Amino acid sequence: MEVAQRLQRIPPYPFREIAAIKREMQSRGVEPIDFGIGDPDLPTPDFIIEALYQAAQDPATHPYDESGFGLPEYKQAIADFGKRRFGIEVNPEGEIQSCLGSKEALAHIIWAYIDPSDVVLVPDPAYSVYKVQTTWCGGAPFPMALDAEAGFLPDLAAIPTPVAKAAKLMFLNYPNNPTGAVADREFFQDAVAFAEKWDLLIVQDAAYCEVAFDGCEPPSILEVPGGKERAIEMHSFSKTFNMTGWRIAWAWGGKPQIEALSKVKSNVDSGTFMAIQRAGIAALAGYQQVVARMRAEYQARRDTLVEGLNSLGWNLEKPRATFYVWAPVPPRFASSADFCAALLRDCEVLAIPGSAYGDAGEGWFRMSLTLKGPDRIGQIQEAVRRMGERMPGLWD
Numbered sequence: 035m036e037v038a039q040r041l042q043r044i045p046p047y048p049f050r051e052i053a054a055i056k057r058e059m060q061s062r063g064v065e066p067i068d069f070g071i072g073d074p075d076l077p078t079p080d081f082i083i084e085a086l087y088q089a090a091q092d093p094a095t096h097p098y099d100e101s102g103f104g105l106p107e108y109k110q111a112i113a114d115f116g117k118r119r120f121g122i123e124v125n126p127e128g129e130i131q132s133c134l135g136s137k138e139a140l141a142h143i144i145w146a147y148i149d150p151s152d153v154v155l156v157p158d159p160a161y162s163v164y165k166v167q168t169t170w171c172g173g174a175p176f177p178m179a180l181d182a183e184a185g186f187l188p189d190l191a192a193i194p195t196p197v198a199k200a201a202k203l204m205f206l207n208y209p210n211n212p213t214g215a216v217a218d219r220e221f222f223q224d225a226v227a228f229a230e231k232w233d234l235l236i237v238q239d240a241a242y243c244e245v246a247f248d249g250c251e252p253p254s255i256l257e258v259p260g261g262k263e264r265a266i267e268m269h270s271f272s273k274t275f276n277m278t279g280w281r282i283a284w285a286w287g288g289k290p291q292i293e294a295l296s297k298v299k300s301n302v303d304s305g306t307f308m309a310i311q312r313a314g315i316a317a318l319a320g321y322q323q324v325v326a327r328m329r330a331e332y333q334a335r336r337d338t339l340v341e342g343l344n345s346l347g348w349n350l351e352k353p354r355a356t357f358y359v360w361a362p363v364p365p366r367f368a369s370s371a372d373f374c375a376a377l378l379r380d381c382e383v384l385a386i387p388g389s390a391y392g393d394a395g396e397g398w399f400r401m402s403l404t405l406k407g408p409d410r411i412g413q414i415q416e417a418v419r420r421m422g423e424r425m426p427g428l429w430d
Protein backbone atom coordinates (compact mmCIF):
# COMPACT_ATOMS: atom_id res chain seq x y z
CA MET A 35 0.00 0.00 0.00
CA GLU A 36 1.36 3.35 -0.99
CA VAL A 37 1.68 5.92 1.77
CA ALA A 38 -0.06 9.29 1.53
CA GLN A 39 1.34 12.01 -0.71
CA ARG A 40 1.99 14.15 2.35
CA LEU A 41 4.48 11.55 3.57
CA GLN A 42 6.08 11.18 0.17
CA ARG A 43 6.52 14.93 -0.15
CA ILE A 44 8.75 15.42 2.89
CA PRO A 45 12.41 14.51 3.04
CA PRO A 46 13.36 11.90 5.64
CA TYR A 47 13.78 13.29 9.17
CA PRO A 48 17.40 14.49 8.93
CA PHE A 49 18.68 12.56 11.93
CA ARG A 50 17.47 9.28 10.47
CA GLU A 51 20.08 9.47 7.71
CA ILE A 52 22.83 10.43 10.13
CA ALA A 53 21.75 7.57 12.39
CA ALA A 54 21.99 5.18 9.42
CA ILE A 55 25.58 6.26 8.66
CA LYS A 56 26.44 5.89 12.32
CA ARG A 57 24.94 2.39 12.48
CA GLU A 58 26.97 1.40 9.43
CA MET A 59 30.16 2.60 11.14
CA GLN A 60 29.22 0.77 14.32
CA SER A 61 28.72 -2.44 12.34
CA ARG A 62 32.39 -2.09 11.40
CA GLY A 63 33.28 -1.68 15.08
CA VAL A 64 33.87 2.08 14.82
CA GLU A 65 32.20 4.27 17.45
CA PRO A 66 32.16 7.92 16.34
CA ILE A 67 32.28 10.77 18.83
CA ASP A 68 28.71 11.82 18.40
CA PHE A 69 27.90 15.56 18.36
CA GLY A 70 24.67 14.81 16.48
CA ILE A 71 21.28 14.81 18.14
CA GLY A 72 20.68 17.24 20.99
CA ASP A 73 19.42 14.93 23.69
CA PRO A 74 20.61 15.58 27.26
CA ASP A 75 22.98 12.89 28.51
CA LEU A 76 22.54 13.77 32.17
CA PRO A 77 19.88 11.66 33.91
CA THR A 78 16.55 13.05 35.08
CA PRO A 79 17.18 14.14 38.70
CA ASP A 80 16.24 11.53 41.34
CA PHE A 81 13.70 13.72 43.11
CA ILE A 82 11.66 13.97 39.89
CA ILE A 83 11.76 10.20 39.38
CA GLU A 84 10.72 9.76 43.01
CA ALA A 85 7.80 12.16 42.49
CA LEU A 86 6.69 10.12 39.48
CA TYR A 87 7.01 6.90 41.47
CA GLN A 88 4.86 8.27 44.27
CA ALA A 89 2.29 9.71 41.89
CA ALA A 90 2.08 6.57 39.77
CA GLN A 91 1.12 4.57 42.87
CA ASP A 92 -1.96 6.72 43.32
CA PRO A 93 -4.76 5.22 41.20
CA ALA A 94 -6.26 8.70 40.85
CA THR A 95 -3.51 9.42 38.31
CA HIS A 96 -4.34 6.44 36.09
CA PRO A 97 -7.37 7.52 34.04
CA TYR A 98 -7.56 10.12 31.27
CA ASP A 99 -6.94 13.65 32.46
CA GLU A 100 -10.41 14.94 31.69
CA SER A 101 -9.48 18.56 32.42
CA GLY A 102 -8.25 18.84 28.82
CA PHE A 103 -5.87 21.69 29.62
CA GLY A 104 -3.93 19.97 32.43
CA LEU A 105 -4.37 19.50 36.17
CA PRO A 106 -5.19 22.75 38.01
CA GLU A 107 -2.22 22.29 40.36
CA TYR A 108 0.12 21.66 37.41
CA LYS A 109 -1.04 24.80 35.62
CA GLN A 110 -0.75 26.75 38.89
CA ALA A 111 2.86 25.55 39.29
CA ILE A 112 3.57 26.77 35.73
CA ALA A 113 1.93 30.14 36.38
CA ASP A 114 4.01 30.51 39.58
CA PHE A 115 7.14 29.65 37.61
CA GLY A 116 6.20 32.30 35.05
CA LYS A 117 5.99 34.89 37.81
CA ARG A 118 9.31 33.86 39.40
CA ARG A 119 11.35 33.39 36.25
CA PHE A 120 9.93 35.99 33.85
CA GLY A 121 7.87 38.30 36.06
CA ILE A 122 4.76 37.56 33.98
CA GLU A 123 1.15 37.01 35.00
CA VAL A 124 -0.41 34.03 33.28
CA ASN A 125 -3.87 32.86 34.26
CA PRO A 126 -3.82 29.10 34.89
CA GLU A 127 -7.47 29.10 33.78
CA GLY A 128 -7.39 29.41 30.01
CA GLU A 129 -3.90 30.73 29.33
CA ILE A 130 -1.94 27.50 29.82
CA GLN A 131 -2.15 24.18 27.97
CA SER A 132 -0.35 21.04 29.08
CA CYS A 133 1.42 19.34 26.13
CA LEU A 134 3.05 16.03 25.27
CA GLY A 135 6.40 17.67 24.61
CA SER A 136 6.76 20.98 22.80
CA LYS A 137 7.14 19.24 19.43
CA GLU A 138 3.55 18.09 19.68
CA ALA A 139 2.36 21.59 20.54
CA LEU A 140 4.39 23.17 17.72
CA ALA A 141 2.86 20.74 15.24
CA HIS A 142 -0.71 21.12 16.45
CA ILE A 143 -0.78 24.90 16.61
CA ILE A 144 -0.28 24.80 12.84
CA TRP A 145 -3.26 22.48 12.45
CA ALA A 146 -5.26 24.95 14.52
CA TYR A 147 -4.58 27.94 12.24
CA ILE A 148 -3.43 26.95 8.78
CA ASP A 149 -5.72 26.28 5.83
CA PRO A 150 -4.47 25.45 2.34
CA SER A 151 -2.43 28.34 0.83
CA ASP A 152 -2.06 30.22 4.12
CA VAL A 153 1.42 31.66 4.56
CA VAL A 154 3.62 30.77 7.53
CA LEU A 155 6.84 32.67 8.22
CA VAL A 156 9.48 30.12 9.14
CA PRO A 157 13.08 30.81 10.16
CA ASP A 158 15.83 29.32 8.01
CA PRO A 159 17.79 27.48 9.35
CA ALA A 160 15.29 25.92 11.75
CA TYR A 161 13.99 22.89 13.56
CA SER A 162 12.23 20.92 10.83
CA VAL A 163 8.78 20.64 12.44
CA TYR A 164 7.57 24.16 11.56
CA LYS A 165 8.01 23.70 7.83
CA VAL A 166 6.92 20.08 7.59
CA GLN A 167 3.67 20.59 9.49
CA THR A 168 2.90 23.74 7.51
CA THR A 169 3.33 21.77 4.32
CA TRP A 170 1.10 18.99 5.64
CA CYS A 171 -1.66 21.51 6.27
CA GLY A 172 -1.33 22.72 2.68
CA GLY A 173 0.17 26.00 3.89
CA ALA A 174 3.00 27.90 2.25
CA PRO A 175 6.14 28.27 4.37
CA PHE A 176 8.05 31.48 3.67
CA PRO A 177 11.69 31.36 4.82
CA MET A 178 13.08 34.14 7.00
CA ALA A 179 16.86 33.86 6.69
CA LEU A 180 18.84 34.02 9.94
CA ASP A 181 22.17 35.66 9.13
CA ALA A 182 25.20 35.69 11.38
CA GLU A 183 25.67 39.44 10.78
CA ALA A 184 22.20 40.09 12.21
CA GLY A 185 22.82 37.93 15.28
CA PHE A 186 20.69 35.18 13.71
CA LEU A 187 17.54 37.27 14.12
CA PRO A 188 15.20 37.54 11.10
CA ASP A 189 15.11 40.88 9.29
CA LEU A 190 11.41 41.64 9.66
CA ALA A 191 11.66 44.71 7.41
CA ALA A 192 12.88 42.46 4.57
CA ILE A 193 9.69 40.41 4.50
CA PRO A 194 7.84 41.50 1.33
CA THR A 195 4.56 43.31 2.05
CA PRO A 196 2.33 40.82 0.15
CA VAL A 197 3.90 37.97 2.16
CA ALA A 198 3.43 39.79 5.48
CA LYS A 199 -0.18 40.55 4.53
CA ALA A 200 -0.89 36.92 3.68
CA ALA A 201 0.93 35.42 6.70
CA LYS A 202 -1.11 33.95 9.56
CA LEU A 203 1.70 32.57 11.72
CA MET A 204 5.31 33.54 12.34
CA PHE A 205 7.60 31.02 14.00
CA LEU A 206 10.39 32.23 16.25
CA ASN A 207 12.71 30.02 18.24
CA TYR A 208 14.84 31.72 20.87
CA PRO A 209 17.17 30.59 22.25
CA ASN A 210 17.71 29.23 18.78
CA ASN A 211 18.37 25.77 17.44
CA PRO A 212 20.71 25.43 15.55
CA THR A 213 22.50 28.79 15.92
CA GLY A 214 22.55 29.20 19.71
CA ALA A 215 21.37 32.81 19.34
CA VAL A 216 19.33 34.59 22.01
CA ALA A 217 16.65 37.20 21.27
CA ASP A 218 16.40 40.13 23.63
CA ARG A 219 13.20 41.89 24.70
CA GLU A 220 13.69 44.61 22.07
CA PHE A 221 13.54 42.04 19.28
CA PHE A 222 10.44 40.44 20.80
CA GLN A 223 8.89 43.90 21.00
CA ASP A 224 9.61 44.48 17.30
CA ALA A 225 8.17 41.07 16.44
CA VAL A 226 4.97 41.80 18.39
CA ALA A 227 4.65 45.19 16.64
CA PHE A 228 5.06 43.38 13.30
CA ALA A 229 2.40 40.85 14.32
CA GLU A 230 0.03 43.68 15.28
CA LYS A 231 0.65 45.50 12.03
CA TRP A 232 0.01 42.47 9.85
CA ASP A 233 -2.49 40.73 12.10
CA LEU A 234 -0.65 37.48 12.62
CA LEU A 235 0.12 35.15 15.52
CA ILE A 236 3.68 34.49 16.70
CA VAL A 237 4.60 30.97 17.76
CA GLN A 238 7.69 31.31 19.92
CA ASP A 239 9.47 28.00 20.57
CA ALA A 240 11.20 28.38 23.93
CA ALA A 241 12.38 24.78 24.32
CA TYR A 242 15.92 25.99 25.18
CA CYS A 243 14.91 28.92 27.35
CA GLU A 244 16.71 27.61 30.44
CA VAL A 245 19.88 26.33 28.75
CA ALA A 246 21.84 29.56 28.98
CA PHE A 247 25.30 30.63 30.11
CA ASP A 248 27.41 33.40 31.58
CA GLY A 249 24.46 34.69 33.59
CA CYS A 250 22.23 35.05 30.52
CA GLU A 251 18.50 34.68 31.35
CA PRO A 252 16.66 34.49 28.01
CA PRO A 253 13.33 36.34 28.09
CA SER A 254 9.83 35.08 27.35
CA ILE A 255 7.90 36.84 24.59
CA LEU A 256 5.09 37.23 27.10
CA GLU A 257 7.26 39.75 28.95
CA VAL A 258 6.75 42.43 26.30
CA PRO A 259 3.55 44.51 26.00
CA GLY A 260 1.11 42.81 23.64
CA GLY A 261 3.06 39.56 23.79
CA LYS A 262 0.31 37.56 25.41
CA GLU A 263 -2.27 38.77 22.89
CA ARG A 264 -0.08 38.20 19.85
CA ALA A 265 1.88 35.06 20.74
CA ILE A 266 1.75 31.53 21.97
CA GLU A 267 4.98 30.28 23.52
CA MET A 268 5.97 26.66 23.97
CA HIS A 269 8.13 25.62 26.94
CA SER A 270 9.45 22.18 27.64
CA PHE A 271 10.76 20.11 30.54
CA SER A 272 12.89 18.15 28.06
CA LYS A 273 16.15 20.08 28.00
CA THR A 274 15.73 21.95 31.29
CA PHE A 275 15.30 18.86 33.46
CA ASN A 276 16.80 16.12 31.23
CA MET A 277 13.33 14.73 30.55
CA THR A 278 13.19 14.35 26.77
CA GLY A 279 11.59 10.92 26.90
CA TRP A 280 8.92 11.94 29.40
CA ARG A 281 7.01 14.07 26.89
CA ILE A 282 5.99 16.95 29.10
CA ALA A 283 5.74 20.60 28.13
CA TRP A 284 3.32 23.50 28.14
CA ALA A 285 2.06 26.30 25.95
CA TRP A 286 1.09 29.69 27.32
CA GLY A 287 -0.41 32.76 25.72
CA GLY A 288 -3.73 34.49 25.16
CA LYS A 289 -6.98 32.58 25.63
CA PRO A 290 -7.98 32.33 21.94
CA GLN A 291 -4.74 30.67 20.87
CA ILE A 292 -4.69 28.34 23.89
CA GLU A 293 -8.28 27.32 23.17
CA ALA A 294 -7.46 26.72 19.50
CA LEU A 295 -4.52 24.47 20.42
CA SER A 296 -6.62 22.69 23.00
CA LYS A 297 -9.37 21.96 20.48
CA VAL A 298 -6.92 20.25 18.13
CA LYS A 299 -5.36 18.30 20.97
CA SER A 300 -8.69 17.11 22.32
CA ASN A 301 -9.23 15.45 18.95
CA VAL A 302 -5.77 13.89 18.80
CA ASP A 303 -4.53 12.97 22.29
CA SER A 304 -6.12 12.59 25.68
CA GLY A 305 -3.82 14.61 27.85
CA THR A 306 -0.57 14.14 29.73
CA PHE A 307 -0.35 11.21 32.16
CA MET A 308 -1.36 12.81 35.45
CA ALA A 309 1.53 11.20 37.36
CA ILE A 310 3.91 12.90 34.94
CA GLN A 311 2.16 16.22 35.53
CA ARG A 312 2.71 15.75 39.27
CA ALA A 313 6.39 14.98 38.59
CA GLY A 314 6.45 18.20 36.55
CA ILE A 315 5.26 20.14 39.60
CA ALA A 316 8.15 18.65 41.61
CA ALA A 317 10.59 19.52 38.82
CA LEU A 318 9.53 23.17 38.77
CA ALA A 319 9.86 23.33 42.56
CA GLY A 320 13.46 22.09 42.26
CA TYR A 321 14.29 24.33 39.28
CA GLN A 322 17.11 26.37 40.89
CA GLN A 323 19.25 23.45 41.85
CA VAL A 324 18.78 21.41 38.65
CA VAL A 325 19.28 24.32 36.30
CA ALA A 326 22.43 25.60 38.01
CA ARG A 327 24.05 22.19 37.57
CA MET A 328 22.86 21.74 34.00
CA ARG A 329 24.13 25.18 32.97
CA ALA A 330 27.55 24.68 34.59
CA GLU A 331 27.95 21.33 32.86
CA TYR A 332 27.16 22.55 29.34
CA GLN A 333 29.07 25.78 29.82
CA ALA A 334 32.26 23.82 30.55
CA ARG A 335 31.69 21.68 27.45
CA ARG A 336 30.89 24.73 25.32
CA ASP A 337 34.11 26.42 26.42
CA THR A 338 36.17 23.32 25.63
CA LEU A 339 34.65 22.90 22.16
CA VAL A 340 34.65 26.56 21.11
CA GLU A 341 38.18 27.17 22.39
CA GLY A 342 39.26 23.93 20.69
CA LEU A 343 37.74 24.87 17.33
CA ASN A 344 39.21 28.36 17.59
CA SER A 345 42.64 26.82 18.19
CA LEU A 346 42.19 25.11 14.78
CA GLY A 347 41.44 28.37 12.98
CA TRP A 348 37.75 29.04 13.57
CA ASN A 349 36.80 32.42 14.99
CA LEU A 350 33.69 31.56 16.97
CA GLU A 351 31.99 33.50 19.69
CA LYS A 352 30.71 31.39 22.55
CA PRO A 353 26.95 30.89 22.17
CA ARG A 354 24.99 32.44 25.04
CA ALA A 355 22.43 29.65 25.09
CA THR A 356 21.40 26.16 23.91
CA PHE A 357 23.74 23.19 23.84
CA TYR A 358 24.67 23.75 20.21
CA VAL A 359 27.74 25.17 18.56
CA TRP A 360 26.98 26.49 15.07
CA ALA A 361 30.11 26.98 13.02
CA PRO A 362 31.00 27.85 9.42
CA VAL A 363 32.34 25.16 7.11
CA PRO A 364 35.97 25.78 6.07
CA PRO A 365 36.07 27.17 2.50
CA ARG A 366 37.83 24.21 0.93
CA PHE A 367 34.66 22.07 1.22
CA ALA A 368 31.96 22.37 -1.43
CA SER A 369 29.09 21.88 1.01
CA SER A 370 28.26 21.29 4.65
CA ALA A 371 27.39 17.69 3.78
CA ASP A 372 30.85 17.22 2.23
CA PHE A 373 32.53 18.62 5.32
CA CYS A 374 30.50 16.47 7.72
CA ALA A 375 31.15 13.37 5.61
CA ALA A 376 34.91 14.09 5.70
CA LEU A 377 34.74 14.72 9.44
CA LEU A 378 32.99 11.41 9.99
CA ARG A 379 35.26 9.47 7.65
CA ASP A 380 38.61 10.97 8.66
CA CYS A 381 38.06 11.80 12.33
CA GLU A 382 35.13 9.59 13.34
CA VAL A 383 33.46 12.74 14.57
CA LEU A 384 29.77 13.16 13.87
CA ALA A 385 28.34 16.66 13.28
CA ILE A 386 25.18 17.68 11.44
CA PRO A 387 25.42 19.53 8.11
CA GLY A 388 23.73 22.91 8.27
CA SER A 389 21.78 22.12 5.10
CA ALA A 390 19.66 19.72 7.21
CA TYR A 391 18.10 22.85 8.79
CA GLY A 392 17.23 24.66 5.57
CA ASP A 393 18.85 26.33 2.58
CA ALA A 394 20.28 29.14 4.70
CA GLY A 395 22.05 26.53 6.85
CA GLU A 396 24.31 25.61 3.93
CA GLY A 397 27.90 26.57 4.68
CA TRP A 398 27.46 25.78 8.39
CA PHE A 399 27.45 22.74 10.64
CA ARG A 400 26.08 22.05 14.10
CA MET A 401 27.76 20.24 16.98
CA SER A 402 25.66 19.30 20.00
CA LEU A 403 27.30 19.40 23.41
CA THR A 404 25.28 16.39 24.52
CA LEU A 405 27.46 13.31 24.30
CA LYS A 406 26.98 9.70 25.25
CA GLY A 407 29.53 7.76 27.31
CA PRO A 408 31.87 8.84 30.10
CA ASP A 409 34.24 11.82 30.20
CA ARG A 410 32.43 14.22 27.90
CA ILE A 411 35.09 16.92 28.19
CA GLY A 412 37.70 14.29 27.26
CA GLN A 413 35.64 13.31 24.21
CA ILE A 414 35.44 16.93 23.08
CA GLN A 415 39.20 17.35 23.51
CA GLU A 416 39.80 14.12 21.58
CA ALA A 417 37.54 15.27 18.72
CA VAL A 418 39.46 18.54 18.46
CA ARG A 419 42.77 16.69 18.63
CA ARG A 420 41.73 14.39 15.77
CA MET A 421 40.53 17.30 13.66
CA GLY A 422 43.83 19.11 14.16
CA GLU A 423 45.86 15.98 13.39
CA ARG A 424 43.85 14.42 10.58
CA MET A 425 42.48 17.51 8.84
CA PRO A 426 45.46 19.86 9.07
CA GLY A 427 45.34 23.41 7.71
CA LEU A 428 41.55 23.55 7.59
CA TRP A 429 41.54 27.33 7.34
CA ASP A 430 44.76 27.86 5.31
Ligand SMILES: Cc1ncc(COP(=O)(O)O)c(C=O)c1O
Pocket residue numbers: 072134135136137138161207211239241269270271272278282283
Ligand atom coordinates in the same frame (compact mmCIF):
# COMPACT_ATOMS: atom_id res chain seq x y z
C1 LIG B 1 13.98 23.92 18.59
C2 LIG B 1 13.29 22.77 19.24
N1 LIG B 1 12.03 22.89 19.59
C3 LIG B 1 11.35 21.88 20.16
C4 LIG B 1 11.96 20.67 20.38
C5 LIG B 1 11.13 19.55 20.93
O1 LIG B 1 11.34 19.31 22.27
P1 LIG B 1 10.31 18.47 23.12
O2 LIG B 1 9.23 17.97 22.20
O3 LIG B 1 11.09 17.35 23.70
O4 LIG B 1 9.75 19.41 24.14
C6 LIG B 1 13.29 20.47 20.03
C7 LIG B 1 13.95 19.17 20.24
O5 LIG B 1 15.06 18.94 19.89
C8 LIG B 1 13.98 21.56 19.43
O6 LIG B 1 15.25 21.45 19.04
